[in-house]
Amino acid sequence: MSITDFFGQQIRLAQSDTGHRAGTDAILLASLVEASEAGLVVDAGAASGAAGLCVARRFPFAHVKLIEIDRGQIALARxxxxxxxxxxxxxxxxxxxxxxxxxxKKQGLVQEDADCVITNPPYLDAAAHRASPDQDKSRAHMMPQEGLTFWLKSCMTMLKPKGRLHMIHRADQLSEILSALPKNLGAIQIIPIHPREDQPATRLLLSATKNSHAPLTLATGFILHEANGQFTTKAKALHEGQCGFNDL
Structure with a gap:
C-alpha cells in the first residue's frame, strides 16, 4: 500500500501497490457531477473511493456512499x-x-433515494481474462456477459426519479453500452475522451437522467494531452479540482 496526493493535492489517497489504482478515469467521472445533483451521491463500484472522495471535496454539502464488493478496497476506502x-x-x-x-435490498441498494450515481464499471470481459480465485476480487474487476445491463439496472434502483447517472467506460464498448442502457434513461449525453487531438477516443463519459424522454446528444470530444504530452489547460483544471465539466 502507498499513500499519494490526488486531485491537485486536495485528497490523500491510500491505494494498493498492485492491481487497480485510481487516476484520470476517477477524476473525469467526479468532474461530471454538478452542484444541483450533489445531495446524496452514490459511487457504485468505488474501489478505494477516489471518485466519490473527489465529489465530496468539490461539494462540502454532499453526502457520498461508496459501494464496493472487494473488502480489501473497502478497507482502503474507509x-x-x-x-x-x-x-x-x-x-x-x-x-x-x-x-x-x-x-x-439487504445491502441497502434499492432505496431510490440518490440524487446522483457515478460509476466506473469493471472493464474486463470475464470470458477473455483469468479470474482471481478470490470471488469478491473477481467480481470487482470482471464483467460477465450481459453484466453491464444488470449493473446499470442496479444503479437505477438507487436513483430517485429524475436523478442523474454518470458513467465512464471504454470507447470501443459504445455499442454494448447503448444496448445495456435501461429504457427509462433519457437526456443521454456522450463525451468522447481523446488522449491527444490526433488520436481516437479511448474513453467515453456518459450522463443521463432517470425517467427522462429527452433525446441523446453527442458532445464535442475532450482532449487530455497536448502534442508534448502535457495536460491541456482544461484537463489540467479538472485534475487539479479547479472546476467541473459544466464550468469549462
Missing part, C-alpha cells in the same frame, strides 16, 4: 475517508451490484 476528514458525510459499504434484488 482509511481514505478518515484520512481526509470525511467521516461525517462519506461512508463505505459492502455491496454487490450484480447480486439479486433481495441481496441488494
Amino acid at each position: 482509511q481514505n475517508i478518515a484520512m481526509n476528514d470525511f467521516s461525517d458525510r462519506v461512508e463505505a459499504l459492502h455491496g454487490d451490484l450484480l447480486g439479486s434484488y433481495e441481496e441488494r
